Amino acid sequence: MNFSLYDILPAYAHLSKADLDPNWVLAARRENETLTDERALERVAELNGWTPPERISKKPRANAFPLLVHTGAFGWAVAEQWHSRNEIQLFGGGTMAWDDVKLAYRQKLPGAGNLESSETAFAVFRDAFMARKPLIVAAIIATVTINLIAVATSLYSMQVYDRVIPLASYPTLTVLTVGVLGALLLDFLLRSARALLLEREAAEMDVEISEFFFSRAQAIRMDARPPGVGTFAAQFRGLEQVRSLLSFGSLFAVADLPFAAFFVAVIWWIAGPTVALVPIVIFPLSLLLAFLFAWKIRKQSAAAMVTGHQKNGLLVEAFDAAETLKAAHGRWHFAARWSRLVDEVLGQEDSVKTWSAVASSLFAVLSQTSYVLIVCVGAVQAAQNEITIGALIACSILSSRINGPLIGQLPSLIVQASYARSSLALLDGLLALPVEREGAQGVRAESLEGPLELEYCRFAYPGGAAVVDIERLRIEPGETVALIGGIGSGKSTLLRLLAGIYSPTQGAARVGGLDMSQIADEQLRRHMGYLPQDYRLVNGTLRENLVLGLPDPGDEAIIAAARKTGLIHMVTDHPLGLSRPISEGGRGLSGGQRTLTGLTRLFLMQPSVWLLDEPTSNLDATTETRVLQGLQQSMKSGDSFVMVTHKMALLSMVRRVIVLAKGRVWMDGTPHDVLGELKEKAKEQKAIAREQGRISAG
Numbered sequence: 001m002n003f004s005l006y007d008i009l010p011a012y013a014h015l016s017k018a019d020l021d022p023n024w025v026l027a028a029r030r031e032n033e034t035l036t037d038e039r040a041l042e043r044v045a046e047l048n049g050w051t052p053p054e055r056i057s058k059k060p061r062a063n064a065f066p067l068l069v070h071t072g073a074f075g076w077a078v079a080e081q082w083h084s085r086n087e088i089q090l091f092g093g094g095t096m097a098w099d100d101v102k103l104a105y106r107q108k109l110p111g112a113g114n115l116e117s118s119e120t121a122f123a124v125f126r127d128a129f130m131a132r133k134p135l136i137v138a139a140i141i142a143t144v145t146i147n148l149i150a151v152a153t154s155l156y157s158m159q160v161y162d163r164v165i166p167l168a169s170y171p172t173l174t175v176l177t178v179g180v181l182g183a184l185l186l187d188f189l190l191r192s193a194r195a196l197l198l199e200r201e202a203a204e205m206d207v208e209i210s211e212f213f214f215s216r217a218q219a220i221r222m223d224a225r226p227p228g229v230g231t232f233a234a235q236f237r238g239l240e241q242v243r244s245l246l247s248f249g250s251l252f253a254v255a256d257l258p259f260a261a262f263f264v265a266v267i268w269w270i271a272g273p274t275v276a277l278v279p280i281v282i283f284p285l286s287l288l289l290a291f292l293f294a295w296k297i298r299k300q301s302a303a304a305m306v307t308g309h310q311k312n313g314l315l316v317e318a319f320d321a322a323e324t325l326k327a328a329h330g331r332w333h334f335a336a337r338w339s340r341l342v343d344e345v346l347g348q349e350d351s352v353k354t355w356s357a358v359a360s361s362l363f364a365v366l367s368q369t370s371y372v373l374i375v376c377v378g379a380v381q382a383a384q385n386e387i388t389i390g391a392l393i394a395c396s397i398l399s400s401r402i403n404g405p406l407i408g409q410l411p412s413l414i415v416q417a418s419y420a421r422s423s424l425a426l427l428d429g430l431l432a433l434p435v436e437r438e439g440a441q442g443v444r445a446e447s448l449e450g451p452l453e454l455e456y457c458r459f460a461y462p463g464g465a466a467v468v469d470i471e472r473l474r475i476e477p478g479e480t481v482a483l484i485g486g487i488g489s490g491k492s493t494l495l496r497l498l499a500g501i502y503s504p505t506q507g508a509a510r511v512g513g514l515d516m517s518q519i520a521d522e523q524l525r526r527h528m529g530y531l532p533q534d535y536r537l538v539n540g541t542l543r544e545n546l547v548l549g550l551p552d553p554g555d556e557a558i559i560a561a562a563r564k565t566g567l568i569h570m571v572t573d574h575p576l577g578l579s580r581p582i583s584e585g586g587r588g589l590s591g592g593q594r595t596l597t598g599l600t601r602l603f604l605m606q607p608s609v610w611l612l613d614e615p616t617s618n619l620d621a622t623t624e625t626r627v628l629q630g631l632q633q634s635m636k637s638g639d640s641f642v643m644v645t646h647k648m649a650l651l652s653m654v655r656r657v658i659v660l661a662k663g664r665v666w667m668d669g670t671p672h673d674v675l676g677e678l679k680e681k682a683k684e685q686k687a688i689a690r691e692q693g694r695i696s697a698g
């Protein structure tokens, strides 16, 4: 039998603790790939946009496993570890001689980033940078050579003035000119190669870093997410600010810094300490001033950045809540807030701009002053025959090299550095937020079958009091439960805790005896089918929304599920059917249509635990009946079912009702008992109200 990647890649992802996108197969299936041949992995990586697989040519060490191996006889397999000196252990049982392995690969799967690391944002950039050591070494060699060539051109001028002109020595001039032109050609080639190579690498670094931060942001625990979407998104722009500071252009400027000392040494060597004293004083003075400016604008640039993010947040909110704003005639209120923020940003940026303009002029003047003083001091020395005219010319050329490139870029570098510093602090804040189940690193249990349990479970939103406080709650497999209670009593929050979307602030939430916070997210999500109250769709097609995060079951299964929920009308009413486009957030669809899409997705998913938050609140009576029948058909006998509802009529479809009040379990029993108790309580309250009415009337 010839095993294909279809069979073994999920096992490889499982062993490498990676979160394999279930739709990875789609692209290959579209191309009718069998994925059994030697090149299959390279093609899969290319079709899915993954980084190309790393070929392992030498005998791997124990820490290099798991590996994907291809053998001529059996096709693809996953090597788990060494079995003996020359044999490898294969996933699913069996061993194989290493010599029989034709090809071995390591494949980096997207999202398999080291998300649990508590690195700082700076460390993320630094590591990406340091991972490219050979290139950095090449860049350093090029930088050294380019600077040496700069010395060569100044020495050329010195020789021309001192040796060629006085003696009219044309052969020497020819030799020197050819030599220096050759050096300039080399300079051009080195600069171009350095820029080309490094910019290409910089683009790769960008992809790597932005993917890291994107996955990290997506992995942030739901209950720890910052509330402002727009503000949160704007923080991401900080990545670009840091990136532009760390661009190779600015790094070259900084790399030139040590050469300033080298050029001063050359000036000293050519013209002696008196001339060298000029750059020795002016260069450090420029640097000192640069640090002073940086310190001066730091506070303002940080403030401008925060306000800029708030501006972005307001913009997103204004678009998101456009309908409410229009209905409430609240546009002016937002316009006023917008103008206030714009003024604030302008005010804060104003001082940054002023200081950077002052810095620009000052550095330009300092650079000129350095040149003038070198010429002036050099002229005195030349007049006293202490140095030659050639040496004077060479020193003036070198002075422009000391103050030129770096000092010229300093003002913009200072501003960039200041913004980048604030951005790094914000990105650090993002990295400090707790992530779900450490990305893909959680425990992968054999099975999650078993009860849902909460024990001494308290949950509070950031900065708030506990909204759920439950000592013990156990929902057995196969149980059907309705969660009811007044508005704001904590039903939705409790459902999210049961779904593992939120983690308890105190206590534990378990499924099948395992703490949910320990279980790999992907396994937990496959087990738990959670339908939020306001189901949002994502930009794409209806089909994409229906199979989001699921292995594509094919159109027939989708249509069958859509028939069960009634979503089928939405499919047949549109000329594009399942390919009907869905706009961001599912705008353009009714609330009921969005809920049906979410429900159909759950039917396709076939979870073991169904957690539905007011699933029928947007549905008409006929659709509600159809959906409930569909649910009963779709649920397997051991599936647990928990539904938040305000509709008392729905209690007949469950065996247990839990009533919440102020986040605590107030009543818990069969629908008959709970409804009876609720009626009793209502009667008591009426009697108390009547009594109070009589007393106050009397």
Ligand SMILES: Nc1ncnc2c1ncn2[C@@H]1O[C@H](COP(=O)(O)OP(=O)(O)OP(=O)(O)O)[C@@H](O)[C@H]1O
Residues within 6 Å of the ligand: 461, 462, 464, 467, 485, 486, 487, 488, 489, 490, 491, 492, 493, 494
């Ligand atoms: N994202 C949030 N941040 C802060 N507080 C929240 C958040 N979501 C809900 N709350 C608060 O938690 C409490 C419980 O809210 P929850 O949505 O769980 O109640 P509920 O019983 O589902 O209400 P409803 O019947 O209105 O849907 C409420 O007081 C609410 O104000």
